[in-house]
Amino acid sequence: MSEVVASPVPMxxxxxxxxxxxxxxxVGIIMxxxxxxxxxxxxxxPAGMLTYGLSLGGLMLIAYLVLARFAPWADPLLLPLVTxxxxxxxxxxxxxxxxxxxxxxxxxxxxxxxxxxxxxxxxTLVVLRDHRSLQRLTYTAGLVGLLLLISxxxxxxxxxxxxxxxxxxxxxxxxxPAEFAKLALAVFFAGYLVAKRDVLAxxxxxxxxxxxxxxxDLGPILITWGIxxxxxxxxxxxxxSLLLFGTFIVMLYVxxxxxxxxxxxxxxxxxxxxxxxxxxxxxxDRFQIWLHPESPEFYDREIGGSYQIMxxxxxxxxxxILGTGLGQGHPEEIPLAYSDFIFAAIGEELGLTGVxxxxxxYALIVERGLRTSLAARDPFSKLLSCGLSFLLAWQIFIIVGxxxxxxxxxxxxxxxxxxxxxxxxxxxxxxxxxVRTSDAARQPPPQAIQNEGMTQVFQR
Amino acid sequence: xxxxxxxxIRLAFLAVLWFFVIAAVGVIRTDLFGSxxxxxxxxxxAKPAKPAAKPKSKKSEPRQLVxxxxxxxxTTINLTETPITIGRANDATLVVTDDYASSRHxxxxxxxxxxIVEDLGSTNGTYLDRSKVxxxxxxxxxxxxxxGKTVIELRK
Numbered sequence: 001m002s003e004v005v006a007s008p009v010p011m012x013x014x015x016x017x018x019x020x021x022x023x024x025x026x027v028g029i030i031m032x033x034x035x036x037x038x039x040x041x042x043x044x045x046p047a048g049m050l051t052y053g054l055s056l057g058g059l060m061l062i063a064y065l066v067l068a069r070f071a072p073w074a075d076p077l078l079l080p081l082v083t084x085x086x087x088x089x090x091x092x093x094x095x096x097x098x099x100x101x102x103x104x105x106x107x108x109x110x111x112x113x114x115x116x117x118x119x120x121x122x123x124t125l126v127v128l129r130d131h132r133s134l135q136r137l138t139y140t141a142g143l144v145g146l147l148l149l150i151s152x153x154x155x156x157x158x159x160x161x162x163x164x165x166x167x168x169x170x171x172x173x174x175x176x177p178a179e180f181a182k183l184a185l186a187v188f189f190a191g192y193l194v195a196k197r198d199v200l201a202x203x204x205x206x207x208x209x210x211x212x213x214x215x216x217d218l219g220p221i222l223i224t225w226g227i228x229x230x231x232x233x234x235x236x237x238x239x240x241s242l243l244l245f246g247t248f249i250v251m252l253y254v255x256x257x258x259x260x261x262x263x264x265x266x267x268x269x270x271x272x273x274x275x276x277x278x279x280x281x282x283x284x285d286r287f288q289i290w291l292h293p294e295s296p297e298f299y300d301r302e303i304g305g306s307y308q309i310m311x312x313x314x315x316x317x318x319x320x321i322l323g324t325g326l327g328q329g330h331p332e333e334i335p336l337a338y339s340d341f342i343f344a345a346i347g348e349e350l351g352l353t354g355v356x357x358x359x360x361x362y363a364l365i366v367e368r369g370l371r372t373s374l375a376a377r378d379p380f381s382k383l384l385s386c387g388l389s390f391l392l393a394w395q396i397f398i399i400v401g402x403x404x405x406x407x408x409x410x411x412x413x414x415x416x417x418x419x420x421x422x423x424x425x426x427x428x429x430x431x432x433x434x435v436r437t438s439d440a441a442r443q444p445p446p447q448a449i450q451n452e453g454m455t456q457v458f459q460r
Numbered sequence: 461x462x463x464x465x466x467x468x469i470r471l472a473f474l475a476v477l478w479f480f481v482i483a484a485v486g487v488i489r490t491d492l493f494g495s496x497x498x499x500x501x502x503x504x505x506a507k508p509a510k511p512a513a514k515p516k517s518k519k520s521e522p523r524q525l526v527x528x529x530x531x532x533x534x535t536t537i538n539l540t541e542t543p544i545t546i547g548r549a550n551d552a553t554l555v556v557t558d559d560y561a562s563s564r565h566x567x568x569x570x571x572x573x574x575x576i577v578e579d580l581g582s583t584n585g586t587y588l589d590r591s592k593v594x595x596x597x598x599x600x601x602x603x604x605x606x607x608g609k610t611v612i613e614l615r616k
Contacts, residue, residue, distance in 0.1 A: 018487045025483065029476055036469050077484055084480060325470035350474065357477040364484055 015076040016068055022080035023064055027057040030087030033326055037095045040327030052094070055111060056087060059118045066122040070129075071439035075372060078438070081365045082416060082431050085358065086114055086424075089417030091326070092345050093338050101332035105419065113421040117428035124432035131436045135380045138191025145184030148177040149227070149244075153234055164411060165235045178231075178240045179413075179426035182247070183433070186391055189248055190383040193255035196220070197379075201256035210260045221264065224248045229272045236282060238273075239398060239412035245269055246394050251387045255379075290408035308335045312344035312403050323351025339418045340411055343403045359400070362415075366393040372438040377445075385437040388430050522575055522601055522614035525554075525568070529604075529611030532556060539614070543569035546607050547580070560584050560608035566593070568605075574598045575614055577605055584608060 031053040038046030060083050067074055094107035128134070134141065152158035152165050159167040159174055167174045193200070200217055224245060232241040249265035252258075277284040289298050289306045293313070298306035311334040318329060331337045331345030338345075347355045369389025376382045395415055402409035413423040525544065527535040537544065537554065544553040547565040556565075562582040568575055578596040579586040586593040587606040604611045 015487065015490075018490075022480075022484065022487060025480055029473075029480060032473060032476065036473055039469065040466055077487055081484060322474065323470065325466055326473065328466065328470075350477075353474045354477060357474070357481055360481045361484070364481070364488075367488075 014072055016072075019067075019076035019080060020064060022077065023060055023083060024057075026080045026084040026087065027053065027060060029084060030056060030091060033088060033091040034094065036325070037091060037098065037327040040325060041095070041098050048094075052090070052107070052111060056083075056090070056114070059115055063118045063121055066125055067435060070125045071435050073442040074435045074439040075368045075442065077364065077368050078431060078435055081361050081368075082428075085361055085365075086117075086416040088346070088358065089342060089414070089419075090114065092331075092342055092349075092417070093419050095327055095349075096332055096338045096345065098327070099332040102336075102338060105338035110419050110424075113424050116421070117424045120425055121428045121432045121435075124429050125436060128432075128436055131384065131433060131440065132378065132380055134187050134384070135191045135194070138188055138195070141184045142188035142192070145181045145188055146227070148181035148184065149231060149240075151177045164237050166237045166240065173421075176420070176422035178237065179422040180429075182240070182243060182391060183388075183426055183430055185244065186247060186251075186387040187384065189251045190380055190387055192220075193251055193383055194379045197255040200252065200261075201258060210263065211258065212260050213258065213264075218264075221248070221252065221261065221268070225265075225268045225272065228269075229276065232273075232276055232283070233280065236280075237411065238283065238286065238408075239402075239410035242269070242398055242410060243391065243395055243412065247387055247391050250390045250394075251383055254386050255383055286408045286410070290405060293405060308341065309403070309405055309409055311335065312341050312347075313405060315344045315348035316404065319348040319351040319355075321352045323347075323349050323354055325349060339413060339420055340399065341403055342417045342419075343400050343414050346417075347404075359396075362393075362396050365389075366396075368438070369434050372434060372441050375441040376437060377441065381437050381440060385434055385441075388434055392427070392430065521573055521616070522599075523616050524614075525612055526615050527554070527610060527612050529606075530556070530558065530609040532610060539570070539575070541570055543567055545580075546610070546612070547582075554610075554612070556608060556610050558608040558610060561610065565607050566605070568599070582607075 031049060034049040034052055035045050038044060038049060060079070063079060067079060090107055090110055093105050093110050096102065096105040097107050151168050154168075157168045157170075158165055159169050161167060166176055166178055168177055200213065200220070202214060202217065206212070228241040228245040231237055231244065245265065246269075249262055252261045252265070273283070277287050285298075289309065292298065293306040293309050295306075299310060301307075315329070315331055315334055318324060323329070326349050329345075329348040331348050334341045334344050343355070343358075346358060350358075366389045369385055369392065373382050373386035373389065376385055392415055395412055398407070398410055399412040399414050401407040402412070413420050415427045416424065522539055524539055525537045527533055532554070535554070545564060545567050546552055546554045546556060546561075547563050548556060548558065548561050549563040552564065561584070562580070564580045565582040566586040567578045567580055569578070570576075575598070576596045577586065577588055577593055577599050579593045588597055588599060589603050593605075599605060599614055601614055601616065604613050
């Protein structure tokens with residue numbers, strides 16, 4: 001018999017108290033932000049602060065209780081981090097509503113949508129007890145995702161706003177089906193790649209240092225490329241197109257560990273985007289605006305010009321390091337500051353320091369997702385949580401890069417911050433899926449049966 | 461509202477925002493390494509003379525014995541300096557009614573701040589984690605000791 005080795009197995013703790021504490025902290029920060037806006041704009045604490053703060057706090061308490069009951073081992077940080085970004089978005093929309101410049105900015109509407117989002121979050125957690133059951137729905141999810149993606153093109157159902165045909169009108173509500181499509185497609189990619197990754201990882205010819213895949217295995221990537229180009233051309237939605245294709249490439253890379261897929265993907269997308277830029281003027285203009293936003297030709301243009309991006313850049317500049325302070329800048333000068341350009345509004349009022357803090361919070365959300373992916377025990381959970389967290393990270397990169405003119409601007413919402421029901425609901429479901437996966441990943445493995453008197457467990 | 465107050469609120473808000481980020485990272489830190497683990501080796505040698513090190517090591521000492529499996533599940537015994545005997549005999553500290561346990565089955569006693577488990581020549585043996593206890597062995601925190609159908613462990 002060997003000596004007992006005293007090495008306690010490191011078990012992840014549930015850390016419910018830390019989660020509740022961080023949640024209360026997040027709600028506290030949001031209430032402080034509300035008070036700050038009110039003090040700066042009207043010189044007094046806004047009357048709605050308690051209503052907003054308590055309703056947000058109540059909603060989060062419900063989400064916390066459901067999480068503690070139905071996913072006790074889930075990651076303790078996901079919910080508080082998401083709460084904070086969602087709340088800061090709410091405060092910013094409230095602040096833009098106070099300025100009275102844009103009728104469409106409505107904090108009440110957004111808090112209502114946050115409520116619905118949390119209801120969907122809890123429903124997902126309660127209904128979906130085991131996320132691996134989604135693996136059985138691989139092809140169903142793929143079909144649903146594709147239908148959602150093309151639904152705005154159906155005559156009579158689709159609606160076109162701001163030059164993009166990405167909305168559908170259903171029972172008096174306008175929804176952006178692409179937001180939900182990305183979830184369904186992430187499930188599809190995960191399920192599909194688990195089944196097919198061995199084939200896709202087969203090496204074909206070797207070129208320089210890279211193993212190229214076999215030509216006949218190029219099918220899936222070409223189909224996804226075709227669909228994302230279709231979205232780009234027919235719906236004029238560069239953002240969703242980039243999001244969809246990028247997520248597929250990264251999941252393919254994670255599943256097969258082949259760098260060649262990433263290179264092929266980048267080449268295909270750059271080639272496709274270049275061709276689209278040559279053929280379709282609105283795509284080409286985006287590219288020109290990115291390079292020369294300051295040229296008068298674009299700045300003075302009525303629709304699709306660079307006025308918006310220039311105002312955003314002025315806002316960032318005005319914010320400097322520490323920002324103008326909540327309620328003390330002029331983010332209302334930026335068109336659509338409450339939706340696509342909310343990050344520029346944050347940049348002006350909170351400055352570089354605040355923007356960095358927000359980006360850190362997003363990075364932490366993504367890190368928790370990737371951590372879940374590392375800890376997950378089966379390939380489907382690994383791919384799904386990796387895909388979902390990359391989806392979030394990629395979306396944040398595309399929109400923040402666009403708003404800061406690092407990459408050509410594409411219309412995407414800032415997750416959890418921008419006003420817009422569909423995106424908020426879809427992202428809350430995304431977080432619910434991550435929470436569900438992390439609950440399964442962090443649960444301690446079942447112990448070997450060893451408390452039956454005569455049974456002996458031998459260690460070899 | 462004066463400019464100064466607004467400036468102070470603005471700076472306080474940014475500070476609180478960053479404090480949140482740091483607190484979140486703190487949660488992850490304890491999440492990765494566990495909040496209960498004793499200070500690791502190199503850290504101990506780094507500041508051995510500090511008086512603060514002593515209460516820390518005392519903190520990692522077990523305070524109670526918890527029955528985690530078997531018919532007596534849920535029973536706790538607070539640990540003092542006195543040894544604990546386990547068995548079917550009426551004079552044992554933890555009396556187990558179990559056909560697989562001997563009358564005087566095992567003994568737990570403190571030595572140099574550690575608790576040691578010793579098998580008292582039982583028929584079916586005592587197990588620490590998964591290995592049979594053949595000689596007095598130190599018991600780490602949270603590692604199950606099995607006596608017949610009863611499983612006990614030391615906790616803080």
